[in-house]
Amino acid sequence: MAEPGQATKQAAKQTAKPADQPVVVELKGVRKSFNVGLPNETEVLHGIDLTLRRGEFCAVMGPSGSGKSTLLNIVGLLDRPTQGLLKVCGEETTALADHALTRLRGHSIGFVFQFHNLLGAFTALENVLMPLLGDAGFPNAAMAERAAELLDSVGLSPWRNQPAGLLSGGQQQRVALARALAMNPALLLADEPTGNLDTQSADAVFDLLRRVNREQGTSVLFVTHNPELALRCDKTIEVVDGRVVAQAGG
Numbered sequence: 491m492a493e494p495g496q497a498t499k500q501a502a503k504q505t506a507k508p509a510d511q512p513v514v515v516e517l518k519g520v521r522k523s524f525n526v527g528l529p530n531e532t533e534v535l536h537g538i539d540l541t542l543r544r545g546e547f548c549a550v551m552g553p554s555g556s557g558k559s560t561l562l563n564i565v566g567l568l569d570r571p572t573q574g575l576l577k578v579c580g581e582e583t584t585a586l587a588d589h590a591l592t593r594l595r596g597h598s599i600g601f602v603f604q605f606h607n608l609l610g611a612f613t614a615l616e617n618v619l620m621p622l623l624g625d626a627g628f629p630n631a632a633m634a635e636r637a638a639e640l641l642d643s644v645g646l647s648p649w650r651n652q653p654a655g656l657l658s659g660g661q662q663q664r665v666a667l668a669r670a671l672a673m674n675p676a677l678l679l680a681d682e683p684t685g686n687l688d689t690q691s692a693d694a695v696f697d698l699l700r701r702v703n704r705e706q707g708t709s710v711l712f713v714t715h716n717p718e719l720a721l722r723c724d725k726t727i728e729v730v731d732g733r734v735v736a737q738a739g740g
């Protein structure tokens with residue numbers, strides 16, 4: 491069992507990415523409360539500052555209930571901060587209308603979750619096609635080709651016509667990653683994508699994330715409870731009780 495802070499200290503020793511890359515995500519004093527105005531109002535994030543640059547791969551660690559998913563939901567524009575500033579891909583988001591947030595999210599952000607939310611009765615290929623469809627009712631040849639390429643890039647070409655529900659957990663997570671990459675997002679948010687997998691499958695999914703990050707310059711926020719995987723990231727932040735208590739690397 492790693493000591494608290496060990497992962498962040500060791501990550502600091504790793505080589506940092508160049509600091510002159512453009513900023514993809516910037517949070518300043520972000521606070522989040524739930525049940526605002528009700529007797530059970532609770533502040534879960536207490537003023538988070540965070541900068542993520544193009545091509546940076548940042549682990550987010552911290553105990554259960556510390557606010558990691560809440561933070562990812564805010565960065566992913568699925569939820570709004572109660573206070574503070576959030577810039578995504580250079581756009582200040584806090585004053586944006588819902589439809590503008592949806593547009594920015596769709597073009598700039600890919601999500602991979604612990605429970606990958608694939609449609610089990612649909613094939614691997616169909617799952618990857620979903621975000622490419624947009625308003626189109628049916629996929630065109632270019633969409634089908636892109637989905638096939640994405641599945642190939644995660645090593646799943648032979649399984650493209652398998653119903654997703656029949657694939658192994660690791661394979662399903664790779665389909666989820668291919669789906670998240672469909673729109674070529676600048677930012678990938680991964681909330682414990684390896685949490686449900688055996689060590690070998692977790693390593694394979696992590697290696698894929700790392701490869702995408704290195705080859706395409708995708709910035710990644712990667713929530714994990716696994717200190718060994720955190721050590722392989724460019725930087726690590728530790729969130730405890732809604733505050734960033736340690737930051738290393740970057």
Ligand SMILES: Nc1ncnc2c1ncn2[C@@H]1O[C@H](COP(=O)(O)OP(=O)(O)OP(=O)(O)O)[C@@H](O)[C@H]1O
Nearest residue numbers: 524525532534552553554555556557558559560561
């Ligand atoms: N919609 C909500 N309404 C009220 N409280 C919430 C809501 N979502 C999260 N919380 C609370 O916010 C706190 C932080 O939750 P969050 O899921 O962000 O933690 P976490 O660090 O991701 O935990 P885990 O590692 O277990 O996934 C918890 O106390 C949780 O109960």
